[in-house]
Amino acid sequence: MSKNKSQYLIDRKDNQYEVVIGLEVHAQVTSESKLFSTSATKFGAEPNTQVSLVDAAFPGMLPVINEFCVKQAIKTGIGLKAKINNRSVFDRKNYFYADLPQGYQISQFKDPIVGEGKIILDMPDGQKEVGIERLHLEQDAGKSIHDLDPQNTFVDLNRSGVALMEIVSKPDLRSPDEVSAYIKKLRSIMRYLGTCDGNMQEGSLRADVNVSVRTKGSKDLGTRCEIKNVNSIKFMQMAIDYEANRQVDLIEEGKSIDQETRLFDTKKNETRSMRSKEDAHDYRYFPDPDLLPLEVSDEFIEKLKTDIPELPDDKKKRFIDEFKLSSYEATILVSDIDTAKYFEEVVAKMGKNKDIKLAVNWITGELFALLNSKNLEISQSPISAKNLSILINLIKNGTISGKIAKTVFELMIEGDKDPQIIVEEKGLKQQSDPKALEALIDKIINDNREKAIEYKQGKEKLFGFFVGQAMKASGGKANPQLINQILKKKL
Amino acid sequence: MSDITKQSLSELVKNIKDKKLSSEEVTRAFIDRSEKSKELNTYITEDYSSALNKAKKFDQKPNLELKLPGIPMAVKDLFCTKDIRTTAGSKILGNFVPTYESTVTQNIWNEGAILLGKLNCDEFAMGSSNETSFFGNVQNPIDKNLVPGGSSGGSASAVAGQLTPITIGTDTGGSIRQPASFTGTVGLKPTYGSCSRYGIVAFASSLDQAGPMAQNVKDCALLQEVISTYDSKDSTSIDFKRNNYSKELTNNIKGKKVGIPKEYRVDGMPKEIDELWQKGIQYVKDCGAEIFDISLPHTSYALPTYYIVAPAEASSNLARYDGVKYGFRAKGENLIDMYEKTRSEGFGAEVQRRIMIGTYVLSSGYYDAYYLKAQKVRKLIKNDFDEAYKKVDAILTPSTPSSAFKIGEKKDDPVSMYLNDIFTVPVNLAGLPGISIPAGHDANGYPLGLQIIGKAFDEQNILNIAYAMEEKINFKNKITDWWIK
Known part of the structure; x- marks a missing residue:
């Protein structure tokens, strides 16, 4: 070769x-x-x-x-x-x-x-x-x-x-x-x-x-x-x-x-x-x-x-121009008409403050993996474009973390459930109240004084330990960015 | 009423409409005469009892508005008829019963006519003497052991012998006009695209055309009026304005220009044919029409062109008769063996000859030299007519180069047999209408016909000329009923 x-x-x-x-x-x-x-x-x-x-x-x-x-x-x-x-x-x-x-x-x-x-x-x-x-x-x-x-x-x-x-x-x-x-x-x-x-x-x-x-x-x-x-x-x-x-x-x-x-x-x-x-x-x-x-x-x-729809080459060009997709991403999304339709529906349903990059990642990542594992065409997707767009917006506006989103996604499969309802019912809403998180972190630092000292002495690897503890204590719902900010301040 | 069968279609229609005759009486009369006429071998399949039932039913509630009210008629066995065996004169379709009806026959039944049975013809309409039929020779009512012509030999014989008041045939190279000429009857080959080919067993698709056969021009016009309809089931059917041919029929042809093509004066043409033609010219003049000498320069190429185009199409059209789906099937060791045995046993010699010719002229390496060249010549022949019609309205020629010949006389000489079509094939190649009318007798008292060729879609004009001539000619067919014991 x-x-x-x-x-x-x-x-x-x-x-x-x-x-x-x-x-x-x-x-x-x-x-x-x-x-x-x-x-x-x-x-x-x-x-x-x-x-x-x-x-x-x-x-x-x-x-x-x-x-x-x-x-x-x-x-x-x-x-x-x-x-x-x-x-x-x-x-x-x-x-x-x-x-x-x-x-x-x-x-x-x-x-x-x-x-x-x-x-x-x-x-x-x-x-x-x-x-x-x-x-x-x-x-x-x-x-x-x-x-x-x-x-x-x-x-x-x-x-x-x-x-x-x-x-x-x-x-x-x-x-x-x-x-x-x-x-x-x-x-x-x-x-x-x-x-x-x-x-x-x-x-x-x-x-x-x-x-x-x-x-x-x-x-x-x-x-x-x-x-x-x-x-x-x-x-x-x-x-x-x-x-x-x-x-x-x-x-x-x-x-x-x-x-x-x-x-x-x-x-x-x-x-x-x-x-x-x-x-x-x-x-x-x-x-x-x-x-x-x-x-x-x-x-x-x-x-x-006049009956001819937008064809893959033109659609790809538009996706690159309009949505700032990479050529690679656009190629994947336009290759099949049903994928392109699904993607465009997700984009349309996301409304004004949309994160297209996130949508592309979720479609080509989680959704494709799901379809592959179940051997389904995108037209048979158990999760509708509408509900996926809601999920993506929940991540974008900070209601849930990307990690929680994966849990929600799993729960959506059965019966194409609305992710908002899942988040409500399971209490998966992200904790973004700084006061509550500060109290939680104070407790963790108090419970792990020795590790806190080691960290201060330069064992920076331990930062991850504290993040992990905080996430664990919050049941995974804590806003990771806030945890990071507060930990940096307190340690 | 023993003279029912001697009546023309127009007379029968009038008598039924005037309630002087019932459909049952008429139907029974033709059945009785047909029963006595088995020696002519005109029928392949009889449907008499069903015909009588239909006639009785008609009489119970007669619709006298119809054009063919309760009129019995037999048709060429090339038209598919629902639930009635349709053989095309071939062993390979010897047991074939269609579940559908041809458009042309459906048009006839829609106007009140009743099927008597299916008439003998050359196998797949390939022949000029009715001798290629698997179901045997047909006798010409004119004389014993005389061919009725072909391929619509059974149809011509049945009309001349008064076994049916009218009939329909098909004409691919002369198969209506030549037997009409041989039996002293009238036969019209309409313009290609005038009558639907749907449900007609195909011989050569670009040439095949159904048409009426009758005892006189008026009957012929009436039947043409019934059978000619536009049909979306046939892609070559043409949507043009069709006349009420019988109503618009007139013997006033004053000022019509009639052409006499010099190329039709062929070598070796019997003197009596030439004399007939001259007489015909005189009749036309007597009717007030004008005569013009014209030239159709490619006429001599028509016959060879026809015998390339027609077999080529036939070789492909007949490929469907393979023993797989319907019809005759011979036992074979394997698929190929079954095909070979089925087609060897199922097709007669003439059909096999034409399939071989057709296969040959379409083969790679010969296609250009034969098929393609023939198509080019066909165009030239059509152009000849187009040129001529700039000068004239119609063309007058003999229908055939001779009168009817004896059964067996030309059977082993295909070329001599093919020469029978010399005056009729150019008309098919050009897609034009042509009518043969009886115009005289030869030394033996056998009928001779004249052909009037028209412009495309101008059936009315040639019917009018034929009608006017018919009156002048005053032809009497010499039917002696020799076959009735």
């Missing part, structure tokens, strides 16, 4: 290799109904309960484009700062498979709905721009289920005809970390736009990964292999790592790399050949004669632009 942390290079005795990666992401369009039919798209429904005659390719059935899906694709294109094409064409990609009822997939081949765009990645050593080649709309296939019966394969057509966006990047990615950042950023943008929920477990987001290697400094692209249908970021990274090393080994042995399609075996952590270039399907693409070319006017596109 190279010294530069973000650079991913593969070292062999005399050579250093660079990895070139391009992704074809398949993102399921968030839509109530399918791309060319009115069937529902709900995840997890009973097999074959969301299948229309069109989806099952009955004789004489015809596709009719779902305008909502077209809008979603255009919005995604706008989010990727891409060129929206006024005219695009649906083609048929012909091949036989049991879960492909029409015997072809309706896709866009020569004329996609969205052209070139870009995505900015925030890498540890700065920003990196990754080019988008195109985005096109296509139908998903059904699902073949091979493990329910020893003799037969079952087919579930619920997914058949569901709208997908295939988003093709340029071969601009250079490491597994960049791939991770790219997928996360793409997902984040689509979630902001509401065009894809990005749920990789449910298959809403998956990718074909194109990997090639070349000696460092070379400008030519090596022969690439395509790793099909990888459905988690971790697996993508593992697959790339394996595949890049496999290719480098071949080159080092003086062998050539065959252009082929490979599968990633997640159990063995290796890629395996699926089919060679020679065996590649001839998909016989041609324009679907059942569908007219898709024409969208500039007015239609402009109108959609």
Whole structure:
């Protein structure tokens, strides 16, 4: 590995290799109904309960484009700062498979709905721009289920005809970390736009990964292999790592790399050949004669632009400008739309005299830890933004100490309780009455005369002992700043 | 009333509206004649008892405002009919019963018509003689062992033989007009986008169009009025102002400009066809229309273009018949083996030939040379018509290069068979309306047809010209009922 942390290079005795990666992401369009039919798209429904005659390719059935899906694709294109094409064409990609009822997939081949765009990645050593080649709309296939019966394969057509966006990047990615950042950023943008929920477990987001290697400094692209249908970021990274090393080994042995399609075996952590270039399907693409070319006017596109929410890059900039956050903090808070929403709600609810730094620390610290431990999304947070904002204000105005706040936070989890009520009920209010604290400290000094003398003689470490005693005596509620002030004065 | 089946649609509608005939009487008459006409092999599926029930029901509470009140009719077996087997003339759909209704047939039932049954046709509408049907040849009522044409052969035969007062066919390259010409009947192929393709078993999506077949032009106009509707379920359906074709029908075509394309005078065309054409020109003149010589320079490329585009689309459209979801399935060792056996056994030779041609012309490496070039030529053919229509309102040509031929005569010669479509395919490639009307007989007494091609969406004009000519021609079909023992 190279010294530069973000650079991913593969070292062999005399050579250093660079990895070139391009992704074809398949993102399921968030839509109530399918791309060319009115069937529902709900995840997890009973097999074959969301299948229309069109989806099952009955004789004489015809596709009719779902305008909502077209809008979603255009919005995604706008989010990727891409060129929206006024005219695009649906083609048929012909091949036989049991879960492909029409015997072809309706896709866009020569004329996609969205052209070139870009995505900015925030890498540890700065920003990196990754080019988008195109985005096109296509139908998903059904699902073949091979493990329910020893003799037969079952087919579930619920997914058949569901709208997908295939988003093709340029071969601009250079490491597994960049791939991770790219997928996360793409997902984040689509979630902001509401065009894809990005749920990789449910298959809403998956990718074909194109990997090639070349000696460092070379400008030519090596022969690439395509790793099909990888459905988690971790697996993508593992697959790339394996595949890049496999290719480098071949080159080092003086062998050539065959252009082929490979599968990633997640159990063995290796890629395996699926089919060679020679065996590649001839998909016989041609324009679907059942569908007219898709024409969208500039007015239609402009109108959609007014629907676009603030996207992560802009939000980050605003957080830095408006809330004086560090770039690192802002990146964390904007990466997921729900986190950003939560943060902004906390900020809004804190009112005038707000401590944003404290809010950031509590969200990225205690709250994230809590969510992690319970394996929850922020949208499922047991503590509402409103109650967290109250807690933060209680710290800020000195009602409770940060330490007590942690206790209160724990008590808030059950039933999203109002922290003010917890503080009242449990009597956790901070003691900030100087007279009461002075009396308390006088007693402690009296009870520990010898230690007080040692302190005065220079054993300064003992200051902490007195603070501890005072906190203990107050049941942890004493205002630590006041304790410090009074102790300094009295000792 | 033994002459019920001899009545035209318009007469039957009038008699039912005047309560001179009941729907039951009419329906029974056509069923009786159909029963006696099994030798013609026009029906693939009969639905007689259900038709009689519907007729009785109609008579109990007749809605005489409808355009087809209680009129029985059989339809080509390419239209999906709810709960009635729909085969497309193929073994692969031999047991297929749709749960849905095509838009075109639904429009017909909505106007009060009653389904008699499903009519024979070439398999997946691929053929010009009805000989590719899995359900056997159809006899032409004109003469024994004569083909009725195709692919709507059963439909043409049923109308000519008076087994149904009217019918609907589909026309991808001439499948309504050529059989109409061979059987002495009238057949209209509407403008592409006029009739919904929803629920019609697809052959070549960019060319397929449903249309009416009848004994005369007026009936044809009435049925066109019923079946042509805008349909959001078909993305290629066009929302244009549709006429009340039968009401607006007129024989006044004075001053209409009719073009005669010189390229349709093809080599080896029989003299009688040329004479028929000349006669047709004279009729048009007699009606007060003007004749202009025009040129459609790319005509000779139409047939090869068609036989690339249509098979290409068909090869993809027919991929869904794979034995997985519905229809015929052969047993196989594995998925691929099942596909191969299902499709080898389920499709006939002509369909397999066209699937292979279509697969070939779409293959990478051949796509540009065949499919793409064919699309370019198709555009040129359309441009030819656009140019011509700057000068004329309609075009007059023969419907076919010959009269009907004998069953078996061209079966083993696909190219000679394909040549049957030479005058009809340019119309499909350009998406235009065309009508064939009977205009004379050949030496054997077999009917010959003339074709009038119109501008897009101008069905009314070609119906009017056909109507005016029909009056002058005064054609009488020679039906001898030879098949009724």
